[in-house]
Amino acid sequence: MVMKTPLVNFRRMSVPTPWWVVLTLAVPLLLFRLCRLVVRNRRLLPEVAAVVVLVWAWAEYGWAPLLLGASLAAGLVGLWLWRWPESCRRWLVLPMLSRWRRLWAYWRQWDEAMTLCGLVKTYDGGRKVPTLLSVRCTYATDEVRLRMPRGQNPEIYHKAGSNLAYSFGSRHCRVFSGRRTSPPIRDGRWAWLLRLVDRVRFRDRPRHVWLVFIRRDPLTQVVSPLPVQARPDFTALPLGLREDLEVYTLRLLATHLLIAGATRMGKGSVIWSLVRSLATAITSGLVRVWALDPKGGMELSIGRPLFARYCDDDWPAMADLLDRAVAKMRERQARLRGKVRVHTPTVDDPLIVIVIDEIAALVAYLPDSELRGRINASLALLLSQGAGLGVLVVAAVQDPRKEVLSLRDLFPTRIALGLTDRAQVDLVLGDGARDRGALADQIPLTSKGVGYVLLDGQPEPARVRFSYISDDLIRDMAATFPAPAEPQSVTVHTYRPSPRPASGPLLPSKLRAALESTQDGEAA
Numbered sequence: 001m002v003m004k005t006p007l008v009n010f011r012r013m014s015v016p017t018p019w020w021v022v023l024t025l026a027v028p029l030l031l032f033r034l035c036r037l038v039v040r041n042r043r044l045l046p047e048v049a050a051v052v053v054l055v056w057a058w059a060e061y062g063w064a065p066l067l068l069g070a071s072l073a074a075g076l077v078g079l080w081l082w083r084w085p086e087s088c089r090r091w092l093v094l095p096m097l098s099r100w101r102r103l104w105a106y107w108r109q110w111d112e113a114m115t116l117c118g119l120v121k122t123y124d125g126g127r128k129v130p131t132l133l134s135v136r137c138t139y140a141t142d143e144v145r146l147r148m149p150r151g152q153n154p155e156i157y158h159k160a161g162s163n164l165a166y167s168f169g170s171r172h173c174r175v176f177s178g179r180r181t182s183p184p185i186r187d188g189r190w191a192w193l194l195r196l197v198d199r200v201r202f203r204d205r206p207r208h209v210w211l212v213f214i215r216r217d218p219l220t221q222v223v224s225p226l227p228v229q230a231r232p233d234f235t236a237l238p239l240g241l242r243e244d245l246e247v248y249t250l251r252l253l254a255t256h257l258l259i260a261g262a263t264r265m266g267k268g269s270v271i272w273s274l275v276r277s278l279a280t281a282i283t284s285g286l287v288r289v290w291a292l293d294p295k296g297g298m299e300l301s302i303g304r305p306l307f308a309r310y311c312d313d314d315w316p317a318m319a320d321l322l323d324r325a326v327a328k329m330r331e332r333q334a335r336l337r338g339k340v341r342v343h344t345p346t347v348d349d350p351l352i353v354i355v356i357d358e359i360a361a362l363v364a365y366l367p368d369s370e371l372r373g374r375i376n377a378s379l380a381l382l383l384s385q386g387a388g389l390g391v392l393v394v395a396a397v398q399d400p401r402k403e404v405l406s407l408r409d410l411f412p413t414r415i416a417l418g419l420t421d422r423a424q425v426d427l428v429l430g431d432g433a434r435d436r437g438a439l440a441d442q443i444p445l446t447s448k449g450v451g452y453v454l455l456d457g458q459p460e461p462a463r464v465r466f467s468y469i470s471d472d473l474i475r476d477m478a479a480t481f482p483a484p485a486e487p488q489s490v491t492v493h494t495y496r497p498s499p500r501p502a503s504g505p506l507l508p509s510k511l512r513a514a515l516e517s518t519q520d521g522e523a524a
């Protein structure tokens with residue numbers, strides 16, 4: 001056994017121990033350490049207090065009154081849960097669960113897990129362990145907030161995500177570098193004060209990282225169709241459920257949407273969930289959906305009455321439809337130039353949503369190269385200029401590679417359903433998305449309609465499941481929310497090659513010809 005020699009051996013020096021000096025130094029030091037221990041573990045104080053009170057009550061009164069008190073409390077909680085389950089879960093069950101999980105699942109093995117996951121740093125002979133700050137449980141997830149030691153950034157936690165998940169007995173752990181909730185909207189007399197408090201509470205904390213452990217996967221269940229909104233909010237259209245059981249809403253206004261997914265992974269459910277969320281606006285004429293189904297109408301024809309314009313087997317007609325959209329966009333551009341920066345949909349000037357199921361069939365696989373070029377040119381114009389002008393493109397694709405879809409990067413909003421190859425995840429959601437947790441290539445074949453999306457203002461992808469809209473429901477929607485007749489009859493142009501003009505135009509010749517003919521038609 002190693003004996004520790006005292007720093008100063010007063011006895012050998014034949015000097016009486018100066019107890020007053022020792023006590024003056026040691027007592028404050030001990031008190032300081034005790035205070036630091038309490039402050040560091042202050043979140044455990046309620047548990048410690050509860051144990052102390054229980055032990056005291058048991059010693060004072062014996063076990064019988066304790067048992068009686070516990071039964072009474074259990075009865076009251078049971079009654080609360082039975083009569084007001086929502087409030088009971090919110091105010092009692094989830095907070096208690098959060099405390100329990102913090103203590104048992106995280107605090108107990110925090111040091112070991114952080115060390116084994118390689119997240120502990122050493123400095124000046126000491127260990128710098130990430131600090132466990134809080135644990136908040138929802139029905140499906142545990143949200144753990146930690147403070148990184150100096151010398152780390154959230155990227156390290158993204159990389160360790162999988163190890164962290166298994167270390168804490170879960171299969172998935174999503175890592176977020178920013179706060180996941182925004183400050184509440186305050187009104188009333190004390191709103192100014194609450195807003196001030198919120199400014200401090202919700203201030204940016206770059207050293208905090210949020211680990212979201214999925215305790216139970218709510219996305220294994222099929223998501224039922226969400227209710228149709230009376231007045232759709234184009235900035236938050238409800239399309240499905242997130243894995244934290246929040247409703248996933250899509251911001252459609254002023255964006256284009258690309259849905260990438262391997263065959264039979266549920267691209268149709270994204271399209272139909274979107275159409276359903278727009279249903280009342282479709283029937284009021286505020287939104288006009290122009291649908292192209294190059295796969296011969298296998299997906300979209302069933303909801304034909306919902307679409308203001310529709311093509312499924314006539315390639316030149318599809319090209320004409322896109323040309324019409326470009327003409328509409330140009331006309332709006334001329335009208336709104338210098339007045340507004342983003343078009344506001346009205347019944348007279350509606351939002352045009354061009355839905356294309358399997359866009360690759362139009363831009364890559366179409367054998368007629370001239371027609372293909374014309375379609376590519378129209379789509380490039382729509383995608384690069386149409387968003388702010390209220391002419392939006394929503395397209396589904398199986399293969400997101402550039403060779404197939406050269407226009408991919410012109411879609412600002414993208415959804416990755418189950419994909420076949422891990423490299424495709426970054427192609428769809430952007431560089432590093434897979435490392436940040438978008439495991440779209442690992443979505444099992446049985447999880448149709450499950451995918452990853454990027455939420456506003458967050459670099460980390462979220463997993464969602466889109467609502468499943470059955471064929472019967474689509475028929476029902478088509479009968480209940482048909483699109484009003486188009487103001488002008490649909491002119492289906494037949495494709496006529498025209499000679500290339502001598503001077504270099506901004507638009508391809510075919511497109512220019514088509515636009516001119518359309519504008520002539522509209523002027524007439």
Ligand SMILES: Nc1ncnc2c1ncn2[C@@H]1O[C@H](COP(=O)(O)OP(=O)(O)OP(=O)(O)O)[C@@H](O)[C@H]1O
Nearest residue numbers: 222262263264265266267268269448449466467468
């Ligand atoms: N959100 C969903 N929830 C549950 N099941 C779904 C969902 N979406 C689709 N499915 C099921 O998966 C099958 C394939 O869906 P869907 O046709 O939408 O896939 P897809 O990706 O559009 O296929 P394709 O590549 O052939 O166009 C459907 O028949 C349906 O039963």
